[in-house]
Amino acid sequence: MSRRGRSVTAPPWPVAVPAAFALLFLGLPLLGLLVRAPWGRMWSVLTSPTSLDALRLSLITATSATLVSFVVGVPLAWLLARAVFPGRRIARALVTVPLVLPPVVGGIALLLAFGRRGMVGQYLDSCCGITLPFTTPGVVVAEAFVAMPFLIITVEGALRSLDTGLEDAAATLGAGRLEIFRRVTLPLIGPSLIAGGVLTFARALGEFGATITFAGNLPGVTQTLPLAVYVGLEGDPSEAVALSLVLLAVSVLVLVLLRDRWLRTGAAS
Amino acid sequence: MHPSVALRIAVTGLSALALAACGSSSSPSGSPTTTGSTTGATGAITVFAASSLKEAFTTIGQQFEAANPGSKVTFNFGPSSTLATQITQAAPADVFAAASTKTMDTVVSGGAASGPQTFATNTMEIATPPNPTTPVTSLADLAKPGVKVAVCQKDVPCGVAANTLFTQNNLSVTPVSQEVDVKAVLSKVELGEVDAGVVYVTDVKAAGDKVVGVVIPADQNVTTKYPIAAITASKQAATAAAFVAYVLSSAGQQVLAAAGFASP
Numbered sequence: 001m002s003r004r005g006r007s008v009t010a011p012p013w014p015v016a017v018p019a020a021f022a023l024l025f026l027g028l029p030l031l032g033l034l035v036r037a038p039w040g041r042m043w044s045v046l047t048s049p050t051s052l053d054a055l056r057l058s059l060i061t062a063t064s065a066t067l068v069s070f071v072v073g074v075p076l077a078w079l080l081a082r083a084v085f086p087g088r089r090i091a092r093a094l095v096t097v098p099l100v101l102p103p104v105v106g107g108i109a110l111l112l113a114f115g116r117r118g119m120v121g122q123y124l125d126s127c128c129g130i131t132l133p134f135t136t137p138g139v140v141v142a143e144a145f146v147a148m149p150f151l152i153i154t155v156e157g158a159l160r161s162l163d164t165g166l167e168d169a170a171a172t173l174g175a176g177r178l179e180i181f182r183r184v185t186l187p188l189i190g191p192s193l194i195a196g197g198v199l200t201f202a203r204a205l206g207e208f209g210a211t212i213t214f215a216g217n218l219p220g221v222t223q224t225l226p227l228a229v230y231v232g233l234e235g236d237p238s239e240a241v242a243l244s245l246v247l248l249a250v251s252v253l254v255l256v257l258l259r260d261r262w263l264r265t266g267a268a269s
Numbered sequence: 270m271h272p273s274v275a276l277r278i279a280v281t282g283l284s285a286l287a288l289a290a291c292g293s294s295s296s297p298s299g300s301p302t303t304t305g306s307t308t309g310a311t312g313a314i315t316v317f318a319a320s321s322l323k324e325a326f327t328t329i330g331q332q333f334e335a336a337n338p339g340s341k342v343t344f345n346f347g348p349s350s351t352l353a354t355q356i357t358q359a360a361p362a363d364v365f366a367a368a369s370t371k372t373m374d375t376v377v378s379g380g381a382a383s384g385p386q387t388f389a390t391n392t393m394e395i396a397t398p399p400n401p402t403t404p405v406t407s408l409a410d411l412a413k414p415g416v417k418v419a420v421c422q423k424d425v426p427c428g429v430a431a432n433t434l435f436t437q438n439n440l441s442v443t444p445v446s447q448e449v450d451v452k453a454v455l456s457k458v459e460l461g462e463v464d465a466g467v468v469y470v471t472d473v474k475a476a477g478d479k480v481v482g483v484v485i486p487a488d489q490n491v492t493t494k495y496p497i498a499a500i501t502a503s504k505q506a507a508t509a510a511a512f513v514a515y516v517l518s519s520a521g522q523q524v525l526a527a528a529g530f531a532s533p
Contacts, residue, residue, distance in 0.1 A: 116402065117461040133462050134417070134445035216446025216457070217422060230449065234350055235424035 030248065037245055038238040045242040053220045054228035055246065061136065061224060062204040065143035066151075069200050073151045074193070078181070080152070081159035092156075099149050106145055107213025114141065114214075138215035139222050143204035150203055154196030158189040195258055202254040206247060310511035311339035314503070315361060317352040318344060319368035319426075319495070321391065321451065324475055325528040326366070332524070333515050340508055348450060349426060356381050356500065363509040366497040366516070369426040373496040385496035388516050389530040392490045393430055394470045395483035396454075398461040405465040408485050412440045417463040419454045422447040427454070430491045431467040438489050455480065469493070474529040494533065 011019070038045065045051060079085070080092055098106055114121040114132050124130040132138040166188065170180045186193070208226040215222040217231060225247055232240030318326050323346045330342040345352065345362070349372040356362050357379045365382060367373040373385045397405050403416050411418050420442075421428035428447065435442050445463060448454045454466040459479045466480075473482035497516055499509040515521050522532055 111460055111462065115460060115462050212449065216419070217448060218444065218446050222446070231422050231424070231447075234348070234422065234449075 033241060033244055033248060036238075037241050041238075042242055042245075045239050046246065048239075050219055050223075050228060051239075051243060054223055054225045054243070057136070057139070057220065057223065058205055058225040061139045061143055062201050062207075064140045065147055065204040066197055066201045068140065068144045069148040069151045070193075070197065073148045073200075074155055077152045077155035078159060078185075081156045095149050095152050097149075098146050099153075103146055103207065103209025103211075104213050105209075107142060107210035110142060110145060110210060110214040114138075133214060134216045134218065134222060136221055139211055139224060142210040142214045143207045146207050146210050147200045147203040150199040151196040154192050154199065155189060158192030159185070162188055198254055198258050202251060205250060310337045310508040312505045312508045313341040313343065314363035314505045314508045314512060315343045315345060316364040316366065316512065317356060317360070317362040318346055318364075318366040319349045319352070320346045321368055321469055321471060322346070322366055322495070325471075325525050325530065328524045329516060329521050332520060333512055336515070336520075337508075337511065340511075342512065350424075359502070362500050363503040363505050364497065364499055364512050366495060368493060368495055369429070370494050370496050372426070373498065377498070381502065382498040382500050385498035386513070386517060387494045387533040388497045388521070389495040389525045390533055391469045391471055391493045391495065391530055392487075393427075393434055393467055393485055394473045395485065396458045396466045396468050396473050396476065396480040397464065397483055398458055399478065399481055400461070401464055401481075402461065403464045405483060407483065408434070408438060408489055409440065411435075411442045411465055411467075416465065418442055418444045419446045419448055419457045419463040419466040420444045421451055421454055421467075422449060425450060426493060427451040427467070427469060430493055434467065434485070434489075434491045437491070469529075471529040492531075495530070 046055075076095070080088065080095070101109075111118060111133065113119050114124070116122065116125055116131050116133065121132065124132070132141055162185070167180050167184050170184045175183070205224075206226055207224070208230065211222070211224060212227055212230070217223050217227050219228075223231070225243055229240045229243045229247070232243060316326065316330070323344075326344060326346075330344060333342055334340055345355075349367040349369055352362075352365065353367065353372045353376050356365055356376050365373070365376060366388070367376075368391075370385075370387075373382075376382050377385060395405060395408065395411070405411065405416060410416060420431040423429065423432060427450070434440075446457065448457065451468050451472055454468055455472055455476055457463045458466040458468075459476065465483070470482075473480060497513055499506065499513050503509045516525075526532065
């Protein structure tokens with residue numbers, strides 16, 4: 001559907017003017033960040049213990065949340081796309097809820113379910129002494145809750161639009177279901193897996209609301225980069241701007257990589 | 270179809286970077302009972318006040334309007350530091366009431382206000398959940414291992430007060446979380462996720478039976494001063510001055526005392 005390379009050269013002004021506004025609207029705030037950034041002491045801000053702790057924690061938790069999403073999210077995507085079971089429509093709707101739910105509400109919901117007094121959390125606490133709030137695993141839980149739907153929806157879409165002929169062929173040739181999944185299906189949806197994974201990672205990296213509500217804010221333990229940015233605004237706003245640039249750089253990098261990847265997939269299918 | 274979905278999802282992800290949460294309290298206090306002296310002030314004024322003043326100032330505003338027919342008081346409650354920034358950036362405020370003298374000083378030194386007066390003080394109290402997992406009965410209990418404590422983050426006034434409280438009592442407290450504001454600390458206590466939270470006396474009072482307060486003895490406690498000042502650039506200087514006077518009057522002080530504030 002994308003028509004790269006054959007685009008219209010001179011768009012009519014009723015299109016060009018609003019389009020230019022939209023681009024300015026989206027671009028100017030980012031430009032503001034760049035202009036107001038404390039370039040002179042950028043390095044010292046970014047290498048301060050608080051920043052390094054937050055950066056390290058963000059990378060660890062976002063990677064973990066992405067891994068968790070792959071382990072349980074891809075099987076769910078397959079189930080939603082291929083299996084017929086009662087309540088599939090409800091399950092599909094449930095998966096999209098974290099996408100539209102304000103993250104803070106997600107954080108409260110997580111507290112009510114997995115908190116120390118939560119529905120499930122109270123038993124985790126009494127049986128095994130596991131409490132998630134205010135811990136690094138709690139951050140991973142919050143990030144996975146918000147980010148996993150990106151992977152599930154991307155992979156489910158790819159599976160649904162997949163030509164099942166190759167899988168059928170593999171089946172007639174005697175391959176087992178697990179072998180078909182591993183050797184035929186997975187390679188076919190590879191690009192979507194990567195795209196979904198990158199999106200999930202980016203979303204987990206930027207997660208704020210659910211994290212601060214469910215996991216709290218403690219440097220080195222639960223204070224990820226977005227939390228450090230928010231807290232920084234109260235103390236040293238220029239430090240917050242410097243940290244924001246790190247998140248901005250990662251986001252832009254991810255999106256540039258992703259858009260390329262996605263367009264190629266779109267053209268191929 | 271794929272590129273458009275990708276873009277939509279990408280935009281959602283980006284916007285989440287900018288998401289920030291704001292907590293605010295919502296428990297109304299008693300209805301106006303007494304009315305102060307009428308000054309004949311008219312016109313609409315906007316009062317920028319620290320969030321911890323929400324209940325008391327809402328009542329004071331109603332009383333002021335009743336005592337001064339033709340006047341209208343609108344409030345903008347928020348974190349003192351944010352309000353101070355807005356005022357120095359020329360936000361249309363007529364009166365500023367802050368939760369710390371340091372914050373007021375930034376406004377005064379910027380020339381936006383002069384002659385601030387302390388109208389109330391607040392002290393700290395320990396809030397605990399009604400059915401505690403680990404009971405906390407004294408300030409010293411906060412330093413015990415296994416006790417989960419939430420405080421405000423170090424740059425907001427209640428976090429500064431909590432840190433002063435710990436150092437002046439030689440306590441080594443390792444909080445499980447440094448929350449963004451005092452109301453966030455309170456909600457973690459209400460949900461029972463922490464065993465104790467260091468908040469203002471007035472917050473414990475406003476929370477009613479949702480938390481149980483553990484009083485900190487006066488000789489161990491920390492006092493926060495609340496200054497108020499009319500804004501120099503106000504177009505309603507007379508009404509602004511009348512409001513400041515009303516807060517300092519016995520009628521205003523009565524409302525503040527009912528909310529748990531002490532007089533300066």
